[in-house]
Amino acid sequence: MTSARTPALLALLAGAALGLGVLAAHAQPKPAVTAAQPVDQVNPQPHPPFVANQLAPDLWEVPGAGSNVTILVTDEGLVLVDSKYEYHYDDLMKIIREKVSTKPVKYVIDTHYHADHSGGNTRFLPAGATVISSIRGHDNIVGKVQPGAPPNLLPANVAFTGEMRLYVGGKEVRLQSYGPGHTGTDVSVLFPHDRVICVGDLVHIGDLEKGGQYPLIDYNGGGGINGWIQRLNTISSSEAYDKVVPGHGTVGTKADVIAYRDLLERLRDHVSAYLRDGTKTEADLRNHLVKDEHWPDPGLSIVRSNHGLYMDLKP
Numbered sequence: 441m442t443s444a445r446t447p448a449l450l451a452l453l454a455g456a457a458l459g460l461g462v463l464a465a466h467a468q469p470k471p472a473v474t475a476a477q478p479v480d481q482v483n484p485q486p487h488p489p490f491v492a493n494q495l496a497p498d499l500w501e502v503p504g505a506g507s508n509v510t511i512l513v514t515d516e517g518l519v520l521v522d523s524k525y526e527y528h529y530d531d532l533m534k535i536i537r538e539k540v541s542t543k544p545v546k547y548v549i550d551t552h553y554h555a556d557h558s559g560g561n562t563r564f565l566p567a568g569a570t571v572i573s574s575i576r577g578h579d580n581i582v583g584k585v586q587p588g589a590p591p592n593l594l595p596a597n598v599a600f601t602g603e604m605r606l607y608v609g610g611k612e613v614r615l616q617s618y619g620p621g622h623t624g625t626d627v628s629v630l631f632p633h634d635r636v637i638c639v640g641d642l643v644h645i646g647d648l649e650k651g652g653q654y655p656l657i658d659y660n661g662g663g664g665i666n667g668w669i670q671r672l673n674t675i676s677s678s679e680a681y682d683k684v685v686p687g688h689g690t691v692g693t694k695a696d697v698i699a700y701r702d703l704l705e706r707l708r709d710h711v712s713a714y715l716r717d718g719t720k721t722e723a724d725l726r727n728h729l730v731k732d733e734h735w736p737d738p739g740l741s742i743v744r745s746n747h748g749l750y751m752d753l754k755p
C-alpha cells in the first residue's frame with residue numbers, strides 16, 4: 441500500500457485502504473463559535489506569529505492558531521502531526537523552515553478529520569507529502585461530514601484502521617486509530633524514542649478555562665462519550681510516554697490525560713443522572729447543560745454534542 445513516492449516502510453498491523461477524494465460543492469449554515477473550541481471556519485482569521493517549541497532534539501511543536509502541529513525531523517524528511525487550517529500553510533512552513541528544518545515534509549498525519557487539524561492536507565498533498573488518516577477520517581472528509589468545512593478540503597491518500605507504524609530515517613512512529621471518541625476518526629501518534637504522544641482533540645490541556653471544559657463530542661462524525669472515556673483509559677494506561685501534545689493548548693503529562701478522562705466521566709455521570717427518570721426531552725438536556733453545567737449557548741460544543749448525548753445516555 442505504499443505509494444511510489446514513499447520508499448520508507450509502512451507496516452500495517454491492521455486493515456488499510458488507499459483513497460482519493462472527489463470534491464463536490466457544499467453549503468451548510470455555520471454554527472456560532474466560542475473561543476478556543478475547534479472552530480468551523482473557511483475564512484482566514486488573524487493570528488499572532490507562529491513560534492516553534494523544541495520538545496526533544498528531533499521533535500518540535502508549533503502551537504497556536506488552528507491546531508498544535510508536531511514535527512519530527514529525520515534524515516529522510518519531516519513527519520508532521522496535524523497541519524492547522526489550509527490558510528495557515530504559508531506561515532506554518534515559514535516557521536518550520538526558519539526554526540526547525542529545511543528538509544522536505546514527507547508525511548502529514550491527521551489526528552482527526554476536523555479542518556482545523558486537517559486543513560493543510562489541501563496544500564501538503566500537491567506539494568508531494570503523503571497524508572495519513574484513519575479510514576473514517578478519510579471518508580468523513582469525502583462525505584463532507586463536518587458542517588462548514590472548507591469545500592476544497594482534501595482527504596488523506598493513505599488511510600488505515602487499528603495500528604500502523606512508519607519507519608522513516610531510522611526512526612519509528614506509532615499510529616493508533618480508535619473508535620468513538622472526540623470524533624470517530626481519532627488517531628494518536630507516539631514517538632517512542634522521544635517518549636512523546638500526540639493525542640489530537642482527545643485531550644484538552646491548559647485551555648480548560650477557555651472552553652476546553654465543554655467537550656465537543658462529534659456524534660455526527662462518529663464520536664461518543666463512552667468511547668472517548670475508554671480511549672483515555674487506554675492512553676493513560678500506557679507507560680510509553682512522558683509528554684502529551686494535545687490538539688490545542690499546552691504540552692502536558694499523563695496526569696492531564698487522566699484529568700480530562702475524569703472531566704468526561706463527571707459529565708457522563710451528571711447527564712445520565714439528569715436523564716434517569718425518563719421524562720426529560722432533548723430540549724431539557726440542552727437547558728440543563730447551559731444552566732447547570734454552564735455550557736456556552738450558542739456554542740459548537742452544545743450544537744454538536746446535545747443530540748448525541750441525549751440519544752446516547754437517555755434510559
Ligand SMILES: [Zn+2]
Nearest residue numbers: 478552554641
Ligand atoms: Zn476536533
